[in-house]
Amino acid sequence: MSGELDAVDRRIVNVLQGGLPLSPTPYSEAAGTVGIAEAELLDRLRRLLDDGYLSRVGPLFDAGALGGAVTLAAMAVPPVRLDVVAAQVNAHPEVAHNYERDHRLNLWFVIAVLDAERLAAVAGEIEAETGLCVHLMPKRAEYYLGLRVTA
Amino acid sequence: MTRSGDGHSPDALDRRIIAATQHGLPLCPRPYAEVAARVGTDEDEVIRRLAAMQAGGGIRRIAAVPQHYALGLRFNAMTVWDVPDTDVDRLGRDVGALEAVSHCYARPRHPPQWPYNLFAMVHGRDRDSVEARIREVAAVLGDHPRASAVLYSRRVLKKTGLRIPEPATNPASDPPPGGRPCSD
Structure with a gap:
């Protein structure tokens, strides 16, 4: 920066x-x-x-509307394993965002796929690799208002 | 799992265009001509395909994507609430209309450890301003929530846009998950 x-x-x-x-x-x-x-x-x-003020300029694709699927997912990772598990999760190209958060469910990420059947497969791969449960939290409804910076 | 309704799924050229633009458009006067050259078609066809995807909702918009962190909004909190299912849409619209809230969603509960069905994202420059905004959300929800939690972000571990593999790599025949060791 x-x-x-x-x-x-x-x-x-x-x-x-x-x-x-x-x-x-x-x-x-x-x-x-x-x-x-x-x-x-x-x-x-x-x-x-x-400088990192913008992450990109271009189309914002909605994988769900393209016939694919998107979901938020959460895992409860033992803190000593967090970095290793985060790397295992991030290694999947279908994982778009991944945050460490302040909760027993401490790893929160988005899975986006263009082929809807891949969603369960990706979650299953992560569970197999880590031995930890992946809780899928797909949106049921969206109530959206854009964020603006002060001009 | 959010699925589309219009039944139009991207063909091979659409997928090449998605792969060529998902990390951003070229910064040059004729970006779509440049994309066309990369995927082996012409500028008009790229624009036509993108317009069709936009009309079908497959592209939300073509725009600059800010990094909230770099723009000074260093704190983000995911606030989650357990509200009655019968009220979640009305309450979600009220919360989503707050300027303090950047995203607001209804999501399924995972009882017993996750009873929450309403998610509202709050950003701010410091912890105090985030907490003030969380109080705004709480005020809108009044006595509807039966439980709530605030999950601050500790670290951004990954942030990328939609990534699709190049066409013709679709291992959709993977076995479904299940029967694997899985614990919390």
């Missing part, structure tokens, strides 16, 4: 969080909305990505 966000950076994060147009020249159009030149937008995006 180097450097701080200036007002233009913050405006870029807020505007582009809302979406890029699906056109041949999305950055040019987004730059117009932000009020800067396309080349400056591309330079700043490169820096925001390099």
Whole structure:
């Protein structure tokens, strides 16, 4: 992490969080909305990505809506085994996010697959590798409001 | 397990486009032309495929994905609540409408160790601001919760977008899990 966000950076994060147009020249159009030149937008995006303020710029796929499946999963891992088990879980490319949390169920991760049948298989592989139970917590309903940074 | 309804599943070209864009679009004036060159089609076809996936809900949006941690929101708490099933949708909408809450979901309980069915994610710059926001959530829920817990994140162990293997690697014939040693 180097450097701080200036007002233009913050405006870029807020505007582009809302979406890029699906056109041949999305950055040019987004730059117009932000009020800067396309080349400056591309330079700043490169820096925001390099510095870790943005994880990526692109499509946010919903594996469930693509015929696949997504679920939150939780495991109760003995604390002395946590790093080893986390590495075993993370080794699966279908695991998207993984957090250590403050609870007896201390490992929380998302499994996303494009082929729905793979979900149970991935959970089963993790259980076989670790000898620990994987509790699947798929969403039943979503009540969503986006997060914004102060511009 | 959230499954789609529209029955359109991605074909081989869709999968190549997903694989080529899931880590982000190229940062150049014609990103879709660049993607097209990588997957062996043309720019119009890439845009058409992405538009179809977006129309079907397979793409939520095409956007910048912030790192909340780097943006100064260093603390996140997963607040979980056991509320009556008959009230969960109404309460979820009220909680999800709070500015302090970034995501709010209903999920299944796993009794006896996990009685909670409503999840609300709260972010903040420090522990005090997160705790203030949790009190906002608690105020909205009033006396509906029978139990609750707050799970602070200790470490981010992995954060990536959807990852799919390259096409033609679909070991869907794996045996289902079950009968394996499994303990908490």
